[in-house]
Structures are given as C-alpha cells and as structure tokens.
Amino acid sequence: VKRRTLLLSGLGVAGALIVGWGLMPPRSRLGDARTLPPGDGEVGLNGWIKIAADGSVLLAMNRSEMGQGVHTALAQLVAEELDVPLGTVRLTAAGHDAIYGNVAASMGNLPFGPRDHERRAFKLSAWVTAKLARELGLNLTGGSSTTADAWDALRLAAATARAQLLGAAGLKHKLPVAELTVKHGVIHHASGALSHYGDVAAQAALTPPGSVVLKPRSQWTQIGQPLPRIDLAAKVDGSARYGLDVREPGQVFAAIRHCPMLGGGLGPANVDAVRARPGALRVVALGPIAGSTAAYAVVARTTWHALEAAKVLDVAWQAPPGGRVESAAVLEALEAEARRAHAAGEGFAFLKQGDAKAALAGAATRLEAVYSAPYLAHATMEPMNCTAQVRDGHVTVWAPTQVPGFARDIAARVAGVAPEDVTVHVTYLGGGFGRRLDVDFIGQAVRVALEMGGLPVQLVWSREEDMTHDFYRPAEVAVLQAGLDAAGQPVALAITNAADSMLPRWAERVMPGLATALDVLNRNAFPDDRAAAALFMRGDAPDKTASEGLFDLAYAIPNARIAHQPTRSGVPVGMWRSVGHSHHAFFKEGFIDELAHAAKADPVAFRLALLEGLPRHQAVLQRAAEAAGWGQRPPAGVARGVALHESFGSIVAQVLEVVKDKGQPRVRRVVCVIDCGTVVNPAIVVRQMESGIVFGLTAALWGRIDIVGSEVQQKNFPGHPLLTLAQCPVIETHLMDSDGPATGVGEPATPPVAPALANAWFALTGERRRSLPLIG
Amino acid sequence: MDLKVNGQLMALPELASDAAMPLLWVLRDGLNLTGTKFGCGVAACGACTVHVDGQALRSCVTPLGAVAGKAVTTIEGLAAKDHPHALQLAWLAEQVPQCGYCQSGMLMAAAALLAKNRNPSDADIDAAMTNLCRCGTYPRVRAAIKQAAKGLKR
Numbered sequence: 001v002k003r004r005t006l007l008l009s010g011l012g013v014a015g016a017l018i019v020g021w022g023l024m025p026p027r028s029r030l031g032d033a034r035t036l037p038p039g040d041g042e043v044g045l046n047g048w049i050k051i052a053a054d055g056s057v058l059l060a061m062n063r064s065e066m067g068q069g070v071h072t073a074l075a076q077l078v079a080e081e082l083d084v085p086l087g088t089v090r091l092t093a094a095g096h097d098a099i100y101g102n103v104a105a106s107m108g109n110l111p112f113g114p115r116d117h118e119r120r121a122f123k124l125s126a127w128v129t130a131k132l133a134r135e136l137g138l139n140l141t142g143g144s145s146t147t148a149d150a151w152d153a154l155r156l157a158a159a160t161a162r163a164q165l166l167g168a169a170g171l172k173h174k175l176p177v178a179e180l181t182v183k184h185g186v187i188h189h190a191s192g193a194l195s196h197y198g199d200v201a202a203q204a205a206l207t208p209p210g211s212v213v214l215k216p217r218s219q220w221t222q223i224g225q226p227l228p229r230i231d232l233a234a235k236v237d238g239s240a241r242y243g244l245d246v247r248e249p250g251q252v253f254a255a256i257r258h259c260p261m262l263g264g265g266l267g268p269a270n271v272d273a274v275r276a277r278p279g280a281l282r283v284v285a286l287g288p289i290a291g292s293t294a295a296y297a298v299v300a301r302t303t304w305h306a307l308e309a310a311k312v313l314d315v316a317w318q319a320p321p322g323g324r325v326e327s328a329a330v331l332e333a334l335e336a337e338a339r340r341a342h343a344a345g346e347g348f349a350f351l352k353q354g355d356a357k358a359a360l361a362g363a364a365t366r367l368e369a370v371y372s373a374p375y376l377a378h379a380t381m382e383p384m385n386c387t388a389q390v391r392d393g394h395v396t397v398w399a400p401t402q403v404p405g406f407a408r409d410i411a412a413r414v415a416g417v418a419p420e421d422v423t424v425h426v427t428y429l430g431g432g433f434g435r436r437l438d439v440d441f442i443g444q445a446v447r448v449a450l451e452m453g454g455l456p457v458q459l460v461w462s463r464e465e466d467m468t469h470d471f472y473r474p475a476e477v478a479v480l481q482a483g484l485d486a487a488g489q490p491v492a493l494a495i496t497n498a499a500d501s502m503l504p505r506w507a508e509r510v511m512p513g514l515a516t517a518l519d520v521l522n523r524n525a526f527p528d529d530r531a532a533a534a535l536f537m538r539g540d541a542p543d544k545t546a547s548e549g550l551f552d553l554a555y556a557i558p559n560a561r562i563a564h565q566p567t568r569s570g571v572p573v574g575m576w577r578s579v580g581h582s583h584h585a586f587f588k589e590g591f592i593d594e595l596a597h598a599a600k601a602d603p604v605a606f607r608l609a610l611l612e613g614l615p616r617h618q619a620v621l622q623r624a625a626e627a628a629g630w631g632q633r634p635p636a637g638v639a640r641g642v643a644l645h646e647s648f649g650s651i652v653a654q655v656l657e658v659v660k661d662k663g664q665p666r667v668r669r670v671v672c673v674i675d676c677g678t679v680v681n682p683a684i685v686v687r688q689m690e691s692g693i694v695f696g697l698t699a700a701l702w703g704r705i706d707i708v709g710s711e712v713q714q715k716n717f718p719g720h721p722l723l724t725l726a727q728c729p730v731i732e733t734h735l736m737d738s739d740g741p742a743t744g745v746g747e748p749a750t751p752p753v754a755p756a757l758a759n760a761w762f763a764l765t766g767e768r769r770r771s772l773p774l775i776g
Numbered sequence: 777m778d779l780k781v782n783g784q785l786m787a788l789p790e791l792a793s794d795a796a797m798p799l800l801w802v803l804r805d806g807l808n809l810t811g812t813k814f815g816c817g818v819a820a821c822g823a824c825t826v827h828v829d830g831q832a833l834r835s836c837v838t839p840l841g842a843v844a845g846k847a848v849t850t851i852e853g854l855a856a857k858d859h860p861h862a863l864q865l866a867w868l869a870e871q872v873p874q875c876g877y878c879q880s881g882m883l884m885a886a887a888a889l890l891a892k893n894r895n896p897s898d899a900d901i902d903a904a905m906t907n908l909c910r911c912g913t914y915p916r917v918r919a920a921i922k923q924a925a926k927g928l929k930r
C-alpha cells in the first residue's frame with residue numbers, strides 16, 4: 001500500500017512534471033554583475049557582492065530589518081568570508097531576481113517532524129521542494145528563515161568574490177595566489193601589503209575564481225562573535241528611516257477609515273464636508289485590496305490634517321455580505337467542530353502512527369481536555385503605512401514590508417502596469433511579526449496615489465485602524481486525549497484542532513496567481529501514506545501551519561493521531577510571530593504537563609523519558625532545568641513551570657517562576673535555553689530570546705481580540721495592554737554549543753512562554769488553565 | 777510663528793502653525809524632524825516623547841499652542857553628533873534597540889529621568905519608563921539606564 005500511495009503522490013497533478021524537472025541540476029544562486037548592476041566606481045563580482053573604489057564591500061540585501069538583526073547577521077557572514085571588518089560592509093538594495101528568493105522558508109513549511117529528517121522519502125521530498133523554491137524565488141522575510149537561507153548562498157558568494165580578488169592580485173603582482181593573505185580587506189604577501197580590494201576589483205571581475213573553498217570553522221573570527229549591530233547607531237539618534245519617515249518633494253498625506261465591520265462595504269458619505277476641512281485635498285473610495293476591508297482615504301497636506309478630516313467622515317457603512325461575525329460564537333463553533341471531528345475521526349491527520357483509538361480504549365488511565373486560544377493582533381509599534389507615487393506610467397513605492405516582490409506585484413496590479421514598471425524601496429520596519437507579510441496597505445497607497453496627479457502620497461493608518469483591521473492570529477480550539485498505561489507511560493495521544501487555515505488565505509491575498517500552484521504543491525508534499533488523503537482532501541490543501549507544533553511531535557508516543565479540521569470563520573487571519581506554534585505549544589505542553597501530573601511524575605523527568613532518541617531536545621531541557629534550579633524548592637509563594645518546544649528548526653526550553661499578585665499570575669524570572677545550531681551572533685540571539693519571551697508574555701497574560709458584530713473591540717493600547725518595563729521579568733538565556741546548521745531565532749522563544757506560565761500557575765495554585773489569555 | 781527646537785528658533789511653515797496641531801505633527805510634517813515617532817496618538821505608548829523645558833512630554837497630545845515660548849528638544853537634539861549623550865553610548869553598549877521604532881521615545885524618557893535623578897533605583901526606572909516596546913527591549917533599557925547613571929557618577 002505504501003509504495004502505491006507514494007507512486008500516486010509522485011504522479012499527482014504536478015508530480016510527473018516535478019519528477020522530470022527534478023532530475024535537472026539545481027540552479028546556482030550566485031548571480032552575476034547583471035543581477036546587481038554596479039554604480040559609479042563600483043565593480044560587481046556576482047549577484048550579491050560589489051566592490052567600491054575605496055575597497056569597501058557592498059552587499060545586496062534581500063531581507064527586511066524589523067528588529068531581528070538580520071542586516072547585521074548577513075553582513076557578518078560576508079565579512080567573515082571576505083576578511084573585512086564588519087563596519088566596512090555597506091548594504092545596497094537587492095532587486096527582484098529569483099536568486100534573492102527564500103528557499104529556507106519553503107523548507108520550513110514541509111510537513112515533517114523531528115523524527116522524520118533522516119528518512120529517505122523525506123529527503124527526496126525536501127530536495128524537490130528546495131529546487132522548486134529556488135525556481136520560484138519568492139522573496140519574504142519570515143519563518144525565522146533568514147540565516148538558514150543565507151548560510152550557503154552568501155558565504156559562497158563572498159568566498160567566490162574573494163577568490164577572484166586574490167586571483168587578480170596574484171596576476172597584478174606576479175605572485176602565486178597561495179602565498180597571498182587578506183587582513184582587514186587588504187591583500188598581503190610575506191613581503192608586505194600589496195593592494196586593497198578596490199585596486200584589483202576591475203581585474204577580479206574578469207578573473208575566474210578557480211576552486212572556491214569556504215573558511216573552516218576553526219578559522220572563523222566573526223561568525224560566532226557578539227559583534228555590534230550595524231543598524232543601531234541610526235536607531236539611537238533618530239536618523240533611521242522607517243516607512244513613516246519617508247519625505248519626498250511635494251509629498252501629501254492620507255489617513256484611512258475602513259468600514260468598522262471586517263469585510264463590510266462602503267455606503268454614501270459626506271465627502272464634500274470632509275473635503276472642506278482645513279488642509280484636506282481629496283477623498284478616495286477604496287474597495288477591498290489584497291484582503292483589506294473597503295475604506296475611504298482622506299488626502300491632506302499633513303498627517304494631522306488628514307487624520308482630523310477623516311474623523312469627520314460620516315458613512316452609511318454596509319454590513320459584510322456573509323453576515324456579522326461574533327468571536328464568542330466563533331469560539332463556541334470551533335469547540336463544537338473540534339469535538340465533532342474528533343469523535344468522527346475526521347480532519348486531515350498530519351500524524352498517524354499505530355492505532356490511537358484502540359490504544360486509548362485499552363489504556364489504564366485516560367485524560368481528555370479542551371484547549372483554546374483567542375484571535376490576536378500584531379500591534380507593531382509603527383502602524384501600517386506606505387508611500388507611493390505614480391508618474392508617467394511608473395510606480396514608486398516606499399514601504400516597510402516583509403515581501404518586496406509581492407509589494408511590487410500588488411502595486412503593478414493596482415496601477416495596471418507591468419511589474420518592471422514598479423520600483424520598491426524597502427525602509428526599516430517598525431516591527432513586522434508577520435503583519436507585514438501582507439500587502440493590503442501597499443495596494444491602498446498606490447490606489448490613492450493614482451488619484452493624486454503624480455504627487456507622492458503617504459498613507460498612514462491610525463493605531464485604531466491598525467488594531468481593528470489586522471489579519472489576526474486565528475482563534476482555535478483543540479480536543480486532546482491521551483492514555484497512560486498502568487506504569488504511567490503514555491501509550492496513546494489523539495488531538496483534533498479546529499481552526500482556519502492561514503497559508504491558503506494569505507496566498508490568495510498576496511499571490512493570487514500562484515495560490516493554486518501552492519495548493520498543488522502542498523498536496524504533493526507528503527512522501528508517505530498521507531499522500532492520497534492530501535491529494536484528495538476537499539477544500540484547501542493541508543495547511544502545515546494549522547497543525548505545526550502538534551503533529552511534529554518530539555515525544556515518542558507509540559499510538560497517535562493528530563489532525564486538523566479546517567474551518568472558515570469569516571475573520572481575516574494571517575501569520576503572527578511563530579504562526580501555528582504560537583498556540584499549539586500552549587495546547588501540547590499544557591496537556592503533557594497534565595499527563596505528567598496524572599502519572600505522578602516530575603514534569604521534567606516525564607518529558608526527558610519521552611524524548612528518547614532525541615539527544616538535542618533532552619540536552620536543552622536538562623540545561624534549562626539545571627539553570628533554573630529545578631528540583632530545588634523555590635522560595636515560599638513562588639512556583640516553577642516548564643515547557644519545551646521546537647519551532648523553525650530550533651529547540652527552546654523555558655522555566656518560568658511565577659507568583660500570585662492580587663490574585664493574578666506575575667512572572668518574576670524566566671530561564672531560557674535554545675539550540676539554534678551554529679550561532680552567527682550570540683548577542684543578537686540572546687536579545688531575540690528576550691524579545692520572543694516578552695511578546696509571548698503579553699499574549700499569555702492579556703492578548704485577545706474580541707469581535708462583536710464584525711467590529712473589533714480593542715482599538716488602542718489602553719484597551720490592548722502590552723507588557724511594560726515594570727512588569728518585565730528577569731530573563732536569563734543560555735545558548736547551546738552546536739556546529740549544526742543555523743536555524744531560526746526570531747520566533748522560537750515565543751511558543752513555550754504561555755504553557756510554562758500556565759504550568760507554573762498550576763504548580764502554584766492547583767488550577768489548570770486551558771484557555772488564553774490568563775488575565776482578563 | 778516660531779518655535780524653539782533643539783536650541784534653534786525655527787520658522788514654522790503655514791501648514792504647521794495651527795495652535796491645535798499636536799507638536800508631534802508639527803515636528804514630523806512641518807519641520808521634517810522625523811526621529812520623533814507616531815505610535816498611538818493617545819499618549820499611551822510614548823514613542824512620541826520629547827522634552828519641553830526639560831520635562832518629558834508626549835507630543836502626540838500636546839498642542840502647538842501649549843509649547844509657545846518654550847524650548848523643545850527632540851531625539852535629534854539630545855546631543856551633538858560628535859558628543860553623544862551618555863544614554864546613547866549606553867544604548868549602543870547594551871545593544872538595546874531591535875526594530876528601534878520606540879527607541880527615540882525611550883531615550884527621551886530616560887534622559888528626562890537622569891536629568892532629575894542621577895542615580896535612579898529600579899523602582900524609579902519602573903515609574904519613569906512607561907513607554908511601550910513591542911520587541912521587548914525592556915531588560916536592556918533598564919541595564920543601559922543603570923550603565924549611563926554609573927558613568928554620570930564618575
């Protein structure tokens with residue numbers, strides 16, 4: 001049966017084509033000087049590296065800096081291979097060539113668990129996916145994939161450039177290349193300093209690199225060092241330019257008022273009265289664009305005049321055609337659907353091993369629990385915004401975006417021009433967290449700019465518009481069932497979660513032309529006995545993000561069925577820092593803690609036993625337990641909780657110390673351990689752990705979006721609290737030594753926070769919390 | 777109308793001279809001083825914090841009319857380019873910013889605190905630093921303020 005389903009998968013809709021094309025050699029990501037056109041005095045050596053006349057290095061930057069430190073980490077990879085100080089690497093915008101696409105993000109979306117990686121069928125599936133992702137070249141900063149994606153491509157580009165530069169220097173000085181070394185960007189020979197890179201760059205462009213060897217780990221002087229970030233000088237003196245800081249000659253400003261009901265429509269409005277307001281120039285009606293709700297934009301001479309004029313707008317808004325949505329009712333419906341699908345054995349089984357039903361029936365102890373999580377907003381500190389100009393058939397966009405290629409596409413679609421007639425300037429992002437994987441605000445800005453006779457227009461969302469018109473982390477309910485044998489060992493686990501799929505909804509918004517192709521790919525991603533079910537699943541293809549963190553189970557439980565039941569709630573949903581892991585870690589690690597309690601076992605020891613065969617996971621958990629003093633009695637009134645979760649290739653364990661403060665949980669200390677493979681910059685990794693933990697604490701304690709009559713109730717920070725400095729616990733981070741591949745750091749610290757907190761609260765009070773947020 | 781910003785008397789353009797216009801937008805859209813940020817518009821997040829006569833104020837709810845004749849300092853004027861403020865140096869030493877969007881306001885709030893209290897306790901820092909940061913730079917902000925305070929004592 002297995003072989004037949006495998007064959008079926010291989011010859012699926014896209015399968016035959018994929019197999020044939022898959023036999024061709026993979027295309028290089030090196031590019032050439034045409035991929036990255038040189039400016040005055042610059043020499044291009046490949047698609048990533050240019051050398052300036054003064055010998056400094058220009059790096060094509062294809063990823064967005066939204067706080068996670070990638071501009072520094074990527075420059076560090078290049079500085080290492082080129083033997084130049086980090087400070088002499090300058091960034092230049094990468095274009096839209098497919099070499100700048102993100103292969104690692106696609107790899108991260110494969111439906112594999114930690115025990116699958118060495119299986120042959122999975123390796124084949126990964127190989128095909130990597131090749132396909134290389135062809136598609138979709139450029140996105142997300143999925144904690146930046147370092148993993150750049151690891152080979154950038155080091156190879158820099159090492160190739162170095163080989164060409166050395167070859168040219170050898171020719172120039174008539175010396176064997178083997179006798180040349182590089183120090184701080186200057187080529188040396190035993191006889192002394194010869195040339196800097198700028199002196200030999202023109203010749204280097206004509207010199208073949210010969211055999212290119214990457215620096216061995218033992219010779220690294222920059223990778224692994226806590227070098228200062230290259231973007232911070234500008235971030236402490238106010239000069240860093242975010243989307244809202246774009247100022248172009250003649251620029252005007254636009255505020256927006258969406259229909260308050262998500263998915264609702266426009267009606268007649270007092271447009272003349274609005275236009276008569278001081279400074280107001282124009283009112284533009286905006287239909288739905290890339291998933292947005294319909295809106296009016298008010299253009300004025302300053303942001304304030306636009307915001308003030310927009311307040312006067314009086315519109316007979318239209319209710320959404322599908323009827324109004326209530327989040328409370330959605331959560332009830334999700335629970336009913338999860339229970340029904342669980343009982344009926346429905347949903348797409350991302351993990352199926354042994355016979356969970358029979359093992360449950362025969363178990364000595366059975367546990368069942370229902371966990372839930374609310375909608376969540378991204379609430380980036382910089383509200384959504386975009387500046388656009390349409391002049392002489394050309395569109396220029398300045399945008400804080402995670403997806404420059406999709407930004408170009410939506411601008412072209414809205415303006416009715418070819419993608420080649422769009423220029424996208426990516427600014428710094430005042431936070432992203434997945435919100436800026438969407439392009440609604442970019443399409444809106446271009447639509448408004450079309451009305452402005454060639455003037456650049458900056459579209460600014462108020463905080464209220466930002467919070468009430470997000471693409472929310474989906475609400476979700478899961479039924480979890482487990483069976484223990486007489487010795488307290490888990491013998492069965494069955495989980496069914498009911499939730500909206502994220503990936504297909506996002507794909508429809510940002511890449512409508514490719515959404516079907518993505519659906520076909522996702523159906524073909526299963527190299528085993530899940531293949532037929534995936535191929536013939538009705539509705540959306542299986543969405544890995546809707547089950548990640550549940551099905552990719554590290555714990556060895558012989559009989560398991562972990563399934564996702566897709567729903568359509570009518571609420572716009574999107575990717576939120578750590579995506580499916582954000583709530584699934586809470587479900588899984590909370591329930592595992594319940595099993596440990598039922599087995600009368602220590603939560604750390606219980607997990608360690610189930611992690612047999614996964615030494616990295618065990619080591620991370622043990623290190624966290626040791627660092628936190630697990631096993632030693634905490635001070636009176638303090639309790640500890642633990643959680644372990646793998647996401648984006650990295651394994652994180654956290655121990656939280658919690659106290660009861662006015663009846664509510666307060667976290668006083670967090671110990672965090674991560675194994676993210678090879679660490680490029682430990683200072684950045686430590687800060688990303690702190691970042692993910694604070695983000696996770698806000699969500700665990702207060703994070704919720706309530707929708708009444710299709711209107712989001714939380715409108716600004718007073719009603720949507722964020723953790724403050726005074727509430728921030730002490731955070732201690734430990735990095736595991738590893739020479740494994742570099743994996744994610746931007747997101748993996750977020751998932752374990754909520755379950756570790758809830759588990760600590762249980763240890764403190766005996767009260768098991770199965771829904772978020774814990775307060776309010 | 778003139779406004780004293782960062783030690784200089786600046787002529788306000790006509791479009792940014794309405795007494796009701798919040799100082800934030802006068803700075804950003806009238807004077808192109810974009811280091812001061814818009815975060816919430818309701819004085820909840822502190823991204824727009826500036827000094828008015830040395831006091832930390834949230835400029836998004838401070839009308840231009842309320843600062844007439846007063847001295848406004850923004851992040852651009854916190855220190856001379858070649859003589860960074862002790863806090864800016866500490867911020868770099870601690871590698872505080874992530875996305876960086878809230879950091880102008882954080883620095884201005886911290887500078888107002890240190891101007892009044894050269895040796896702030898944890899409780900003083902808690903009380904003064906109510907700015908919101910979505911990236912979670914709080915542990916580093918606290919450490920940097922302490923480091924800068926230590927430098928001032930010497």
